[in-house]
Amino acid sequence: MRRYVARRVAALAATLFFVSALVFVAIRVLPGDPAALIMGTEGSREAADRLRESMGLNRPLPVQYVEWLGRALRGDLGHSIQYDVPVGELILTRLPVTLPLALLAATFMVAAAVPLGLYAATHHRRAGDYLAMIVSQLGISIPQFWSGLLLILLFSVTLGWVRSGGFDGWSAGVGPALRSLLLPAVALGLFQAAVLVRATRSAVLDVLREDYVRTARAKGMSERLVVAKHTFRNALIPIVTVAGLQLGQLVAGAIVLESVFALPGLGRLALGAISARDLPVVQGVTLFVASAIVVINFVVDLAYGFLDPRIRYE
Amino acid sequence: MTRRVLLIALCAVAVLAGAAGAQAPSRLVVQAPTEPPGLDLTATPASATAGVVFNNIQEGLVKLDRHGKLAPSLAERWHTSDNRNYTFFLRRGVRFHTGRELKAADVKYVFDRAMNPETKHPYLRDYDAIGDIIVKDDYTITFALKALNANFLHNVARQGSVIYPREAVDALKSHPIGTGPFRFEEWVRGDRIVLVRNPEYHVKGLPKLDRVTFRFIADPNAVLAALKAGDVDASMFGLGPEHVQDVQKDARFQVIVGDTTNDVILAMNNSRKPYTDARVRQALTHGINKQDVLRGAMFGMGKILGSNVDPLNPYYVDMSRAVPFDPAAAKKLLAEAGYPNGFDTVLKVAPQYYYTVRSGEVIADNLKKVGVNVKIEQIEWGQWIARVFREADFDLTIIGHAEAWDIKNYANPKYYFRYDSAKFQDLFRKSEVTLDDKARRELFAQMQKLMAENAPVVWLFMHPNVVVAKKGLQGFWKDLPAPAYHVSEIGWAPPR
Numbered sequence: 001m002r003r004y005v006a007r008r009v010a011a012l013a014a015t016l017f018f019v020s021a022l023v024f025v026a027i028r029v030l031p032g033d034p035a036a037l038i039m040g041t042e043g044s045r046e047a048a049d050r051l052r053e054s055m056g057l058n059r060p061l062p063v064q065y066v067e068w069l070g071r072a073l074r075g076d077l078g079h080s081i082q083y084d085v086p087v088g089e090l091i092l093t094r095l096p097v098t099l100p101l102a103l104l105a106a107t108f109m110v111a112a113a114v115p116l117g118l119y120a121a122t123h124h125r126r127a128g129d130y131l132a133m134i135v136s137q138l139g140i141s142i143p144q145f146w147s148g149l150l151l152i153l154l155f156s157v158t159l160g161w162v163r164s165g166g167f168d169g170w171s172a173g174v175g176p177a178l179r180s181l182l183l184p185a186v187a188l189g190l191f192q193a194a195v196l197v198r199a200t201r202s203a204v205l206d207v208l209r210e211d212y213v214r215t216a217r218a219k220g221m222s223e224r225l226v227v228a229k230h231t232f233r234n235a236l237i238p239i240v241t242v243a244g245l246q247l248g249q250l251v252a253g254a255i256v257l258e259s260v261f262a263l264p265g266l267g268r269l270a271l272g273a274i275s276a277r278d279l280p281v282v283q284g285v286t287l288f289v290a291s292a293i294v295v296i297n298f299v300v301d302l303a304y305g306f307l308d309p310r311i312r313y314e
Numbered sequence: 315m316t317r318r319v320l321l322i323a324l325c326a327v328a329v330l331a332g333a334a335g336a337q338a339p340s341r342l343v344v345q346a347p348t349e350p351p352g353l354d355l356t357a358t359p360a361s362a363t364a365g366v367v368f369n370n371i372q373e374g375l376v377k378l379d380r381h382g383k384l385a386p387s388l389a390e391r392w393h394t395s396d397n398r399n400y401t402f403f404l405r406r407g408v409r410f411h412t413g414r415e416l417k418a419a420d421v422k423y424v425f426d427r428a429m430n431p432e433t434k435h436p437y438l439r440d441y442d443a444i445g446d447i448i449v450k451d452d453y454t455i456t457f458a459l460k461a462l463n464a465n466f467l468h469n470v471a472r473q474g475s476v477i478y479p480r481e482a483v484d485a486l487k488s489h490p491i492g493t494g495p496f497r498f499e500e501w502v503r504g505d506r507i508v509l510v511r512n513p514e515y516h517v518k519g520l521p522k523l524d525r526v527t528f529r530f531i532a533d534p535n536a537v538l539a540a541l542k543a544g545d546v547d548a549s550m551f552g553l554g555p556e557h558v559q560d561v562q563k564d565a566r567f568q569v570i571v572g573d574t575t576n577d578v579i580l581a582m583n584n585s586r587k588p589y590t591d592a593r594v595r596q597a598l599t600h601g602i603n604k605q606d607v608l609r610g611a612m613f614g615m616g617k618i619l620g621s622n623v624d625p626l627n628p629y630y631v632d633m634s635r636a637v638p639f640d641p642a643a644a645k646k647l648l649a650e651a652g653y654p655n656g657f658d659t660v661l662k663v664a665p666q667y668y669y670t671v672r673s674g675e676v677i678a679d680n681l682k683k684v685g686v687n688v689k690i691e692q693i694e695w696g697q698w699i700a701r702v703f704r705e706a707d708f709d710l711t712i713i714g715h716a717e718a719w720d721i722k723n724y725a726n727p728k729y730y731f732r733y734d735s736a737k738f739q740d741l742f743r744k745s746e747v748t749l750d751d752k753a754r755r756e757l758f759a760q761m762q763k764l765m766a767e768n769a770p771v772v773w774l775f776m777h778p779n780v781v782v783a784k785k786g787l788q789g790f791w792k793d794l795p796a797p798a799y800h801v802s803e804i805g806w807a808p809p810r
Contacts, residue, residue: 032696038351041703042359042717043436045728048704050434082351083503084487090503149535156543164543165536166529167505262531262540264504272504275666276351277696 008301012294019290020072020283024065027279033057034081034277055081068283077287078280082273087284090269097167098258098265101181101188102250108189109196109250110243116193117200117239122227124205132197139194144253148187148260155183165262184261188253192246199242203235210234236307244300248293340524342787342804345537345549349504349530354486355473356428359436361716361797364473365550366507366528368798371411372476372492375402375421376467378718382626382795384467388416388477388493397462397749404453408516410479411497418455422447423480425457437474440465462747464754468719473796495521495802505530509801522789522805534668541567541782548783548790550799554668555613561782568785571615572792575624575718576777578616578669580661580677581711584770585732589709593651595769599637601644601684602677608775611672615780619773621762622721626795629758633773636766644684656685661710663690664698670712673774677712703730714777716797721761724770733770 035052052058071078077087120132156164167180207213208231216226255267266285273281305311350363355372369377377387386392389402408416427433429441443463448456459466469475482491490498493516496509507528511521529546531537537552541561553561561567582589582598589595604618617625620633648656661678663670671692678688688710693701702708708730715723725742727734738761745757779794789803 030696031700032694032698033700036699036704037696038358038360039436040358040360040699041713041715042361044439045704047434047436047438050431054434084352085503093502094504149539152536152539152543156545157539160543164539164545165531166540166545169502259533260536262505262529262533262536264502268504272349275695 008294008298012291015290015294016287019286020069021065023283023286024068024279025061027274027277027282028061028064030277032277034279037276038081068280072283072287077284080273080278080281082276082278082281087280090281091266091284091288094264094266094269096170097181097263098251098254098267100177101185101254101258101263101265102247104178104181104185105189105192105250105253106243106247108186109193109246112189113193113196114200114239117197118204118227118232120197120201121204121208122223124208129201132201136194136197139190139197142191144187144191145256145260147190148184148257151183151187152261165260167263167265180261180263184257184263187260188250188257191253192250196239196242196246200235200239203238204231207231207235233307237304240300240303240307244296247296251289251292340522340806341527342523342525342548342801342806343527343529343546344799344801345531345540345546345552346528346799347530347532347537347552350507352487353490353498353501353507355476355490356433356435356478357487359474359717364797365799366509367490367492368473368476368796369494370496370509370526370799370801371490371494371498372478373494374471374473374475374477375404376471378471378795380791380793380795382628382718382793384471387471388421392467398459399456400459400466401450401454401456404455405516406453408493409514410482410493411491411512412479412482413514414479416477416479416493417452418449419452420479421455421477422449424477425475427483428474435474437469437472440469440472440474462749464746464749465719471796473798496526499525515802517802521802523801526801526804528799548781548787548804550781551779553780553782555611555615555780558615558780558782559613566785568783568787570779570781570783570790570792572779572781572794573617573625574716574777574779574794575626575720575796576714576716577619577622577624577720578673578712578714578774578777579622580673580772580774581708581713581731582771583706583708583710583732584734585706586709588651588653588657591651592768593647594653595772596637597644597647597651597684598681598686599769599772600640600647601686602680602772602774603639604634604774605639606680607673607676610676611669612775612778616775616778618775621765621773622715622724622771623758623762624718624776626793627719627758629755631759631762633762633766636763637769641684648685653685656687658687658689659709660689660691661712662693662698662702662708663712664695665692666695666698667714669714669777673712706730706732712774716777718796721758724761724765731771733768735764735768735770738764738768 033052035048035055038051039048080087080090083090116132120129123129152164155161162179162183168176170177213226213230216230254265255271258265258268270285346365348362350366351360352358353363353367355363355367373387375387375389376384379385388404388408390405392400392402394400404418410416425447428435429444431438443459443461443466444457445460446458450456476492478486478492495512495515497512499508499510501507509526511524531540534554534557537549538557540546541549558569562569582595608614608616608618618634620636623630661674663674665671674690678690681688702711723729724733725739741757741761745754748754748757781790786807787804788807789805791800
């Protein structure tokens with residue numbers, strides 16, 4: 001197990017190195033630099049040139065990258081060009097929005113999708129199954145920004161139950177904060193739930209066709225016990241795999257929904273930073289998200305061992 | 315007796331409660347579409363920064379009033395006898411938000427710093443004319459110009475000329491300090507900026523609000539939802555014109571539509587064929603139905619332009635009919651220029667500004683009818699700045715130029731549309747050193763006429779100022795002669 005963990009840590013380091021180099025080059029080869037963007041159409045060309053020089057952007061790319069890497073290894077992710085605050089601090093201020101949003105969305109996703117998928121599989125080719133598939137097809141087909149707007153229209157504009165967007169922070173109270181995050185979490189979880197319903201249904205259907213399920217039924221075991229004891233646990237590995245991948249996708253979805261709901265989260269931070277060519281922020285957020293995804297995958301791997309005792313990491 | 319006392323006491327309580335109840339709310343949440351890229355007006359020309367900071371937190375010696383006229387601000391008056399030496403008399407008792415009194419030495423420091431290339435001030439050239447700055451006493455300061463400069467006072471009124479205390483210079487980017495009606499309180503990056511009343515503001519009765527929150531919401535649909543759900547009180551530049559008709563029908567809101575200095579143009583690359591030929595540029599102007607563009611892109615809001623001088627400029631001449639929509643004339647001019655069958659061209663637009671793509675679609679349709687096939691290429695804003703604006707790598711593009719008095723760009727042959735007319739440059743130089751109002755007006759009229767003839771770009775329309783606010787809010791500026799959101803005069807009407 002120790003060797004396995006060491007391997008994963010090494011893989012994480014390699015991933016972060018490649019991701020950081022890739023992002024660095026990608027942002028720098030994009031036309032437009034932060035100095036030109038700050039000066040816009042109204043500042044003079046000379047002013048933009050002077051600013052670029054002072055930002056150190058005229059030096060060769062490898063030199064800039066090595067400098068950044070050296071500082072990053074010492075834990076200094078640099079300063080945001082746009083916001084003039086340390087990148088680490090900026091990420092930490094955005095986490096209390098994005099992390100609970102992703103957790104709420106994931107909870108909604110699992111709580112809605114797994115029972116529905118299970119129900120559809122156990123009622124295969126019956127009305128409930130078809131209904132569940134139609135609902136999930138709708139969920140996959142409706143773009144997240146659109147479902148977000150529909151939810152705002154119903155719950156904020158018409159009913160006035162929750163606010164339409166914005167986030168005053170957890171210091172304003174847990175209740176108001178949760179009310180700010182509820183709609184975006186549902187909109188975010190809806191699409192992923194639709195995917196997970198199908199994955200759950202398919203995994204459970206596969207197991208239901210196994211010999212040991214037939215044996216359990218032949219022994220006279222109740223259908224509920226057959227599904228709960230012999231089917232569901234064995235179907236969990238593909239479900240957990242898909243759910244793990246979807247957790248990563250929740251972050252991508254957050255970029256869109258944080259814009260629709262005007263939430264000051266990591267997704268919107270990344271989007272704004274790319275537009276402003278705020279490289280230190282793009283690097284910082286990318287590294288953070290990449291690390292989070294690697295860690296999620298690691299946890300999913302560990303879950304396999306727990307779900308199936310035959311799997312061991314040596 | 316006891317009963318009478320009780321009755322009087324009850325009446326007093328009722329009156330007091332009534333008075334308290336009648337007190338208008340003193341907070342405002344305003345939506346703004348773009349978060350500023352830093353709050354230092356001496357480091358960025360961004361209108362998003364000016365919108366929040368200019369005239370709300372920091373002020374200049376002089377300012378433009380609601381009608382675009384120069385008015386006193388931190389200087390209570392100014393004087394010049396020869397148009398070379400301008401003496402400003404500062405208001406006494408004006409205090410920075412730090413509590414320290416504003417003195418003439420602060421003004422000198424600010425302008426010396428702006429003129430120093432090391433500062434990287436975005437409007438460095440605006441101060442080229444200043445030769446010397448002399449502090450006469452704590453409240454009197456003289457600017458000695460090297461040469462006549464008709465724009466000097468306007469440059470002093472610009473957003474880059476705000477006065478701040480020297481001890482706050484390092485914090486300007488994230489915590490601006492000035493003398494304005496509001497003090498900066500906090501900037502929650504990605505979400506909002508909060509301003510609070512400056513109780514020591516030098517104009518009596520202002521500001522009318524205790525607290526103003528600028529909330530940054532870019533998506534127009536989200537803005538509409540926030541307004542309708544009551545989460546924001548007003549929106550400035552946030553709603554698309556298609557939403558304005560919707561809120562106009564809603565009794566809870568008022569819609570204010572006014573003028574701005576934002577001229578939306580179809581720029582042609584004057585250094586690239588076929589746009590090197592004035593006949594081709596005129597043909598495109600004739601071939602575009604600006605009414606169609608205004609209807610298609612702006613639902614009819616805004617004003618059609620015929621030159622780069624906007625209706626808020628005192629020297630504005632209505633040139634909107636100078637080159638009328640005339641497809642037959644367009645075809646004739648194209649044939650004369652050697653393009654009887656038209657040509658193919660590429661229009662690069664940045665969808666960050668919604669009107670660019672919408673206008674582009676109408677224009678492409680218009681020009682197809684005169685034989686010019688326009689391919690629309692949408693590019694991201696950063697790429698637009700790099701390729702179109704800096705490298706002039708484009709045929710056609712659409713953009714709004716928000717800066718006031720930006721006719722100067724047409725006298726700069728290196729500006730991205732590369733208009734190079736010796737005659738225009740000569741007229742502009744003369745206008746820069748002509749102080750007599752009548753003579754200057756005449757020069758501006760000549761420049762506008764020449765621009766319409768040369769057609770370096772197609773001036774499409776003036777982007778309107780569109781404010782949507784809850785009923786009961788009052789004091790908004792209808793027209794915006796400078797890119798600022800002036801919130802000090804906004805207040806809630808007392809409930810009836």
